[in-house]
Amino acid sequence: MTAVTDTPAQQVRLTAGAQAALITVIVGAVCLALEGVAPWLVKWPAAWELPATQWVGAFLDWFLNGIKPAMRLFSDLMTYPMNAANYVLGNTPWPILISIVTALGWYLGGLPMAALGFIGLSFVLASGYWAESMNTLALVAVSVPVALIMGGAIGILANEVPRVKSFVQAVLDIMQTVPTFAYLTPLLLLFGFGPVVGLIASAIYAAPPMARNVMLGLERVESEIKEAAIMSGGTRLQQLFQVEIPAATTQIMVGVNQCLMAALSMVIIAAVIGGFNDIGWEVLLTMRKAQFGESLMAGLVIVVFAVVIDRMSGTLATERKRYDSRVVWAMLGFAVLFTAAFWAWLPNPSELTVLDPMAGAIDSGLTAFTQANGPWLDALKNNSLFYVLLPLRIGLDQAVLPFTWGFQWTPSMSWGLFAVGAAIALLMAWRGHLTGGLVVLILIGMLETGIGNLPWPFVLTGAAALGWVAGGWRLAALSVGLLCTILVSGLWERALLSLYLSGAAVFFCAVLGGLIGLASAVWSPVWTVVRPICDMLQTIPLFVFLIPVLMVFQIGEFSAFLAICAYAIVPMIRYTRHGLVNTPEEMMEAAISSGATEWQIMRDVRAPYAAPTILLGLNQTILYAFAMLVIAALIGTTGLGQSIYLALGQADVGLGISAGAAMAILALIADRMVQGFAEERRKALGL
Amino acid sequence: MTDANTPAIACQNLWQVFGPGAEKALTDALSRSGNDADKAATDLREHGFIPAVQDANFEVREGELFVIMGLSGSGKSTLIRCISQLLPGTGGEIRVDGENVIGASKKVLTDLRRKKLGMVFQHFGLFPHMTVAENVAYPLRVQGVSKKERLARAQEVISLVGLEGREDSFPRQLSGGQRQRVGIARSLAVNPDIWFLDEPFSALDPLIRRQLQDEFLRIQATLKKSIVFITHDIQEALKLADRIAIMRDGKIVQIGTPTDIVLRPVDDYVREFSKDVAKGQHAKVASVMRDDGERGPDDPGLTTSMTLDAALAHCMELYEPVPVRDADGNIVGTVHPSDLAAALQVDET
Secondary structure, eight states: OHHHHHGGGGGOSOOHHHHHHHHHHHHHHHHHHTTTTOGGGTSOOGGGOOOHHHHHHHHHHHHHHHHHHHHHHHHHHHHHHHHHHHHHHHHSOHHHHHHHHHHHHHHHHHHHHHHHHHHHHHHHHHHTOHHHHHHHHHHHHHHHHHHHHHHHHHHHHHHHOHHHHHHHHHHHHHHHHSOHHHHHHHHHHHHOSSHHHHHHHHHHHHHHHHHHHHHHHHHHSOHHHHHHHHHTTOOHHHIIIIIIHHHTHHHHHHHHHHHHHHHHHHHHHTHHHHOOSSHHHHHHHHHHTTOHHHHHHHHHHHHHHHHHHHHHHHHHTSOOOOOOHHHHHHHHHHHHHHHHHTGGGOOOGGGOOTTHHHHHHHHHHHHHHHHHHHHHHHHHHHHIIIIIIHHHHHOHHHHOOTTTTSSOOOHHHHHHHHHHHHHHHHHHHHTTOHHHHHHHHHHHHHHHHOGGGOOHHHHHHHHHHHHHHHHHHHHHHHHHHHHHHHHHTTOHHHHHHHHHHHHHHHHHHHHHHHHHHHHHHHOHHHHHHHHHHHHHHHHSOGGGGHHHHHHHHOSSHHHHHHHHHHHHHHHHHHHHHHHHHTSOHHHHHHHHHTTOOHHHHIIIIIHHHHHHHHHHHHHHHHHHHHHHHHHHGGGTOOSHHHHHHHHHHHTOHHHHHHHHHHHHHHHHHHHHHHHHHHHHHHHHHTO | OOOTTSOSEEEEEEEEEESTTHHHHHHHHHHHTTSOHHHHHHHHHHTTOEEEEEEEEEEEOTTOEEEEEEOTTSSHHHHHHHHTTSSOOSEEEEEETTEEOTTOOHHHHHHHHHHTEEEEOTTOOOOTTSOHHHHHHHHHHTTTOOHHHHHHHHHHHHHHTTOTTOTTOOGGGSOHHHHHHHHHHHHHTTOOSEEEEESTTTTSOHHHHHHHHHHHHHHHHHHOOEEEEEESOHHHHHHHOSEEEEEETTEEEEEEOHHHHHHSOSSHHHHHHHHTSOHHHHOBGGGGOBOOOOOOSOOOOEETTSBHHHHHHHTTTOOSOEEEEOTTSOEEEEEOHHHHHHHHSOOOO
């Protein structure tokens, strides 16, 4: 240690980063050294844990019971519109529904949208999941208006009453980070089992994006437009409803689009508690029975709905052309005539089996595929598990066993590893990269110990150090304070496990996504291929990601890891490319005229300029990974996600909410830190 | 009740201070400094407040075109927003037709705007979701005027600004110049007595700008509104104004006619503005005319309202004083050609 600090003696003062890293290294070293003497330094003793989850549970039970009558009344009221929607969607003949969607597509976006609607719904019809789809759609149809009204009202309220605004924003932030499953447990207690829970959960989940976009849209209306409305002599209500809201339509429509997608996603997730005959339940059921062909078909139906709803509502937020409304009437008229003429011959959509052979084919094809590629797939899975994921989780000292690695890890190997780390750190410090060297040393230490077994003082110090560097002592205090609540609540170990899996996924996404983003930025053909894939991945509801990984890799941590990566990599790709592509033309020209090569421009101009944007991408990736972590608990992860899922099964509100809060805390800290770094970079660039 | 002597707008000790608790801070600062505006402003700045308008005092007469000129950040936009009560005003008085509007109720202000005020914005402030006709008719719509009636009135003002045929276009389909014509038409829809224009031509190309300035003068010649016109362009100010107020750092440093501003700047700041101005095009013969009777034999036919440039062109070859006549042809004074030349010298101080 002394050697490390002595070497750059000529630099007199250590940078903030080096100081923070140095303290972290010292704390980590002390913890490791004293592990034998004082095991409580590494593992938080169970005796020190507070029964926080019970307290939370008791409080929530009391609270929920208090508001239960009112909520039950509300849920009883909601059953009316739901039954109505179910009845209408369930009993309208399918040709008429298809033509309505097709006509709507035409009205919104002309021929391409009409074709999308027609083909999409025809696929749903042929899949034989028509009835289930209509049940899902009925839920969405009722929850979305509720969410739109709630979100719109909250957004307008926040706009009108400035004092409420920051409060609303904070609540929306928290709602975004609390995992979806965590909502469900208290709702379950309030409303009992049944479709209404899904409905209300999805309304709650879908309202924030609407509120956010309404706020943003109203805020962004040009001040001169607002002033013109005032000077025209409008009352506040006239200003708001005749000028500001219409002028903010584009942004509000973005909110409608996001609201629809969120509602659909949540309705499907809510099937986990349900037994209600909808399409999400169908996926879950077939997945549990390992009927992957059917599962994939049902998943595709969900994807079709997501794509149709997303693309059609997306046109609302763009400038639209007017399409001939006669075509709309012609389509509807034709459908009515068609239905009337062929009434007796219309097949019952639930009995359609056109695509059943396809499901069978997928099943057998999959079996053939896994058999043919079994060794290779197994090798991929096992190697990743044994040589990457497991060491990360429990550390090299426990993961290296004769059974997998061919030899037994010994304490002297640990010493050797630390010595190598120290040597690298020394070397880097010698070259003037003291902070980098210390970080390498920390990473090597973490690899030896494993994230799941990190000493708690080290984690707290590390979080404080990162927080301090990223956003000053306030962020450091906030991070430590929040982490301490997890520590004493007895969820610490599970939190570390969640941190490990999401951390591994985020790291993988950052590297791979960054590379793909880079490739897309420098070579546009890559982007033409990658872009539709990204669009697709962002449209698919979370739940569906589980199906393909499950098909190939079965239940387990590796499958969960892949599902998380598939979902969380998209923002990293998008933001990296966006940041790199949007270097101001003048800066590029200045670099070119200075004689810089392509590579030099990338390294010296484009990359630094893109850094804040890329950091924001990383931030999104982290939040996405946390969101997916909980969903992935369905197919085998340990940690907080699993706890939330278990709590749901046992209707244990205390555990569900505490674990949800712990996830939210982790996400929040990560979010603030990365934002802090991004902010610092932006300031440094004068943006 | 407007009578001939009541100014259309009168501002007295008007302050607009930004910052939390600005009103109290202003009262405190004024009492500490013994009502000295400059000291109070410095005091406010030291306490973290922004005095964007400091102690403004001026009157706009009935039918007068009053231009407020200043660089960006000088507080001119804040000032016009105070007068139109888009900003509340922190201290002082604003009398519109003799009535103080500071602290007036919402209802009174709404009424005032519906009947007496019109405003044109720099970036037009058009409602993007309404057609030209709907935009122009909007001030009537909020008053509950029937659709037929308000569209008829909109048609009148649209013709006035020369936009016939574009009634059903949306703002995004128009050029910048056309958009501002819509803005002007909308501000005139209720036929207001007082017309606010906040840098109406600044966002336009020079050619379009000149064209609209000329048309604006034409409209004003028939409508005779009382106007507060904001600009950062000295040429525009000199061309349009009856009187000009020059603002700097929240303070009005000089109020005067265009000739005053050009020939008798109160300080270096104002002089700096008029430096690049071709004085000969703005100053009139009257400003260098003397009353004494000695004059030479020549009479090149100068009149009081001629610009210096024109006068100089008439007496290029002359060295002796020449007579000046008024509009009716009576001799009212004398001009020395050397004085004409001297007045045109650019100040090098």
